[in-house]
Amino acid sequence: MQRLNALREEVNTWEGIATQLQDLQGLAELLEEEPDDEVRTEVEQSLNALEQQIEQLEFALMLSGEHDEKNAILSIHAGSGGVDAQDWAEMLLRMYLRWAEKHHFRTQVYDYSEGEEAGVKSVTVEIEGRYAYGYLRSEAGTHRLIRLSPFDAAHRRHTSFAKVEVMPDIEDAIEIVIRPEDLEVDTFRSTGAGGQHVNKTDSAVRMRHIPTGIVVTCQNERSQIQNREVALKLLRARLYELELKKREEETARLKGAHVEADFGTQIRSVIVHPYNIVKDHRTGYETSDTSGYLAGDIDPFIHAYLQEKASGLESSPA
Structure with missing residues (x-):
C-alpha cells in the first residue's frame, strides 16, 4: 500500500504538470492575438514555478537505487x-x-x-x-x-x-537471518534522558552479533522489550550493509575495478579559520x-x- 500510494502521488504530480502546461499554452495563444502585460507576467511566473518543480522532479530521478526511497x-x-x-x-x-x-x-x-x-x-x-x-x-x-x-x-x-x-x-524487505544463539545480549541502566524510569531498571540493551562482532545499543525507549526491538532493527541494518559491501567488493573484483575505502579519508572539510569554506x-x-x-x-x-x-x-x- 505504501508503494502504491507513492506511485499514485508521483503520477498525479506529472499529470498535474501536464494540465498546467496545456492551460498555459492556451493563454500563450490568446496573448498572441490580444497582448496583455498582466496576463503575460502571470504566464511567465507560472512557467518559472513549473520549471523549478520539473528540475526537482528530474533530480529525484537520480534517486533510483534499490533502497533510495527508504528511511x-x-x-x-x-x-x-x-x-x-x-x-x-x-x-x-x-x-x-x-x-x-x-x-x-x-x-x-x-x-x-x-x-x-x-x-x-x-x-x-x-x-x-x-x-x-x-x-x-x-x-x-x-x-x-x-x-x-x-x-x-x-x-x-x-x-x-x-x-x-x-x-x-531495510525493515523486513530483505531476509537477514539472526539466530538467537548468535546473539550476546547485555542489559544495563540507561544514562540519558528518560524521566522517572532512568536508573531504576536495567532497560537499556547492548547486543553483540557473535559471528561478525557487530555491537549495537539502544537505551532511549522506556522498556527493555522496546529497546531490544530497536537494537534488533539496528543490527539487521548493519548486517545488511555488511552483506551489501561484500557483494560490491566481489563485483568490483570480478570487473577489475579499484575499490577505495570510504573511511579514513575525509570526504568533506569545513574550515572556519583563517577563512570560511566548506568543500x-x-x-x-x-x-x-x-x-x-x-x-x-x-x-x-x-x-x-x-x-x-x-x-x-x-x-x-x-
Missing part, C-alpha cells in the same frame, strides 16, 4: 581530535536534524553516548521520509573541521574528525557559507554528489 539510519562517531572531535560530532548531529526538519522528515535518536567534557562520542538517529536514504548516502565518510578551538585555553587552531555512517532502514573533496563543490551549511543547508552538496554519480553511470560503458 535512513545515520550514525555519527567522534574521531581523532579529543574534545573538539566530540563537539564536532554533536555539531554534525544538529546539522542533520535541522536538514531533516527542513525536509519535513521525522527523526528519532536511538543511542546517544555523551562526550566526557562536551559533545557526543557516538549517536545513532533514524530519519524517516521518502528518499531519506537516497539523499543521505552521500554523507557517508569522514568529515573534517578546522577552527579555533573553544576548548583550548590558548585558542589555537585545531583539526577534528568525525565519521558518518548511513544505512537504509567536498569528491565533487569539488564548495561554499563560503559555513553558517548556513552547519544550520542544515547541505542540499547543494547532496545534489553535486548525486549528479557526479549519475554522470559516471552515464559515461560508463554498457
Whole structure:
C-alpha cells in the first residue's frame, strides 16, 4: 500500500504538470492575438514555478537505487581530535536534524553516548521520509573541521574528525537471518534522558552479533522489550550493509575495478579559520557559507554528489 500510494502521488504530480502546461499554452495563444502585460507576467511566473518543480522532479530521478526511497539510519562517531572531535560530532548531529526538519522528515535518536567534557562520542538517529536514504548516502565518510578551538585555553587552531555512517532502514524487505544463539545480549541502566524510569531498571540493551562482532545499543525507549526491538532493527541494518559491501567488493573484483575505502579519508572539510569554506573533496563543490551549511543547508552538496554519480553511470560503458 505504501508503494502504491507513492506511485499514485508521483503520477498525479506529472499529470498535474501536464494540465498546467496545456492551460498555459492556451493563454500563450490568446496573448498572441490580444497582448496583455498582466496576463503575460502571470504566464511567465507560472512557467518559472513549473520549471523549478520539473528540475526537482528530474533530480529525484537520480534517486533510483534499490533502497533510495527508504528511511535512513545515520550514525555519527567522534574521531581523532579529543574534545573538539566530540563537539564536532554533536555539531554534525544538529546539522542533520535541522536538514531533516527542513525536509519535513521525522527523526528519532536511538543511542546517544555523551562526550566526557562536551559533545557526543557516538549517536545513532533514524530519519524517516521518502528518499531519506537516497539523499543521505552521500554523507557517508569522514568529515573534517578546522577552527579555533573553544576548548583550548590558548585558542589555537585545531583539526577534528568525525565519521558518518548511513544505512537504509531495510525493515523486513530483505531476509537477514539472526539466530538467537548468535546473539550476546547485555542489559544495563540507561544514562540519558528518560524521566522517572532512568536508573531504576536495567532497560537499556547492548547486543553483540557473535559471528561478525557487530555491537549495537539502544537505551532511549522506556522498556527493555522496546529497546531490544530497536537494537534488533539496528543490527539487521548493519548486517545488511555488511552483506551489501561484500557483494560490491566481489563485483568490483570480478570487473577489475579499484575499490577505495570510504573511511579514513575525509570526504568533506569545513574550515572556519583563517577563512570560511566548506568543500567536498569528491565533487569539488564548495561554499563560503559555513553558517548556513552547519544550520542544515547541505542540499547543494547532496545534489553535486548525486549528479557526479549519475554522470559516471552515464559515461560508463554498457
